Amino acid sequence: MYTKPVIRSIFLCLLLGLIFPLVLRAQTAPEVHAGVDTASIRIGEQIKLRLTASLPANQFGTTKIGFPVLPDSLEHFEVVSRGKIDTSGDQQLKVMVQTIVLTSFDSGHWDIPPMRFDVQQTSNNAVVDTLFTMPVGVNVGTVTVDTTKAFRPIKTVQSAPWRIWDYGLEATGGLLLVLIIIGIIWFIRTRRKVTPEKPTPTVTPYELAIQQLHSLKAEEVWQRGDVKMYYTRLTDILRTYFEHQFGIAALEQTTEELLHNIKPVTKLNQQRDKLRELLTIADLAKFAKMQPTAEEHEACMRQTEEILEWTRPKKESENEGVVTQEA
Numbered sequence: 366m367y368t369k370p371v372i373r374s375i376f377l378c379l380l381l382g383l384i385f386p387l388v389l390r391a392q393t394a395p396e397v398h399a400g401v402d403t404a405s406i407r408i409g410e411q412i413k414l415r416l417t418a419s420l421p422a423n424q425f426g427t428t429k430i431g432f433p434v435l436p437d438s439l440e441h442f443e444v445v446s447r448g449k450i451d452t453s454g455d456q457q458l459k460v461m462v463q464t465i466v467l468t469s470f471d472s473g474h475w476d477i478p479p480m481r482f483d484v485q486q487t488s489n490n491a492v493v494d495t496l497f498t499m500p501v502g503v504n505v506g507t508v509t510v511d512t513t514k515a516f517r518p519i520k521t522v523q524s525a526p527w528r529i530w531d532y533g534l535e536a537t538g539g540l541l542l543v544l545i546i547i548g549i550i551w552f553i554r555t556r557r558k559v560t561p562e563k564p565t566p567t568v569t570p571y572e573l574a575i576q577q578l579h580s581l582k583a584e585e586v587w588q589r590g591d592v593k594m595y596y597t598r599l600t601d602i603l604r605t606y607f608e609h610q611f612g613i614a615a616l617e618q619t620t621e622e623l624l625h626n627i628k629p630v631t632k633l634n635q636q637r638d639k640l641r642e643l644l645t646i647a648d649l650a651k652f653a654k655m656q657p658t659a660e661e662h663e664a665c666m667r668q669t670e671e672i673l674e675w676t677r678p679k680k681e682s683e684n685e686g687v688v689t690q691e692a
Contacts, residue, residue: 373691395420395430397482399498407506408472411445414465414501425459428493431483432463441475441505451474463480472507476500478482480557570609577602578669587662593654595662596647603643603669608631610676642669 395418402413418430437444448464469475484494484647489646568576581602587595604623611630615623624641627633633640643665649655657665 388500390581393486394495395424395428395431395482397480397493397496397498399477399478399480399501401501401503403509405504405506406469407508407566408470409468411466411468414467416463416465416480416498418461419454420459420461420497422456429485429487430461430496431485431492432461433480434483435465437543439467439478441471441473442469442477446554457526468503469503471501472505472642473504474504544594569678570606571673573675574602574606578673582666587659592656593651596650599665599669600644600647603640603672606673610678620648624634634674636675639668640672641674 380404380507397419398417400415400417402415406412416432418432420428420430432450435447445466445468448466450461450463452459452461454460467477479497479500482496482498483492484496485492500527528598581598586598586657601616607623607627608614611627611633613623613626613630618626625635627640629636641679646655646657646661647664650657
């Protein structure tokens, strides 16, 4: 006869033999589930449908679960929004969750239909299994109306009483706007009264041009073989003088444009032929790589000095004459 410990051991072994395959299958097979946050809503209210899929962690890299793609409307339900699929879990089990917001405008008891999940191989997206959730029942109730009470008549539009503190924000904003405008006007008038005097230039455009010509001569640029630099500096001195003395944008104009724009200035127009000859030789030397002779270098410098002297302001000429007589 068997003793009680032996019988207990045999019973436990049989029980484990029955449970172990189920546990083993639960650990190796994907599972899906659908649930809602509430089973009863009123018409127009929203309900959250939670779709869950679990997959063993050792299959997560080779197998994936395709979530159902819901249309905009189901039977008796409308899809409001679809959430992203979030993945969580540990080294044993991976859980994927998606939340879908639904609403319904049909009163009654309705079932959210079963949701289809496709189990696919990651390598070729081949469907190896199909899983379905259980239908989820939801009660959609109407708004309770007390029919025992009489309907009240529609009231006419009534005007609210006028109160000054109801317009405090507008009044404060208007006052601030008036103060800002007064401040701007006062600032503009005060700024006009205190206009700083323009400082008198210590060196006139003519004097500056003469100083630059003397520096160019002293550096002997063309004698050292840099012809292009010589004519670039020579014409820049002359063009800068035209800008400061006569208000002509000479540095930004071509030779033909400059010769055309000096016509209104009588003094410059009188030197037009001489200026044309000078600028033509300079352009050929700078852009066409022409090599003028030493006589042409000297002639261009001399013509520049003659143009400066001819267009020299009268005050400077008179001042030099007085100094010479006193000397």
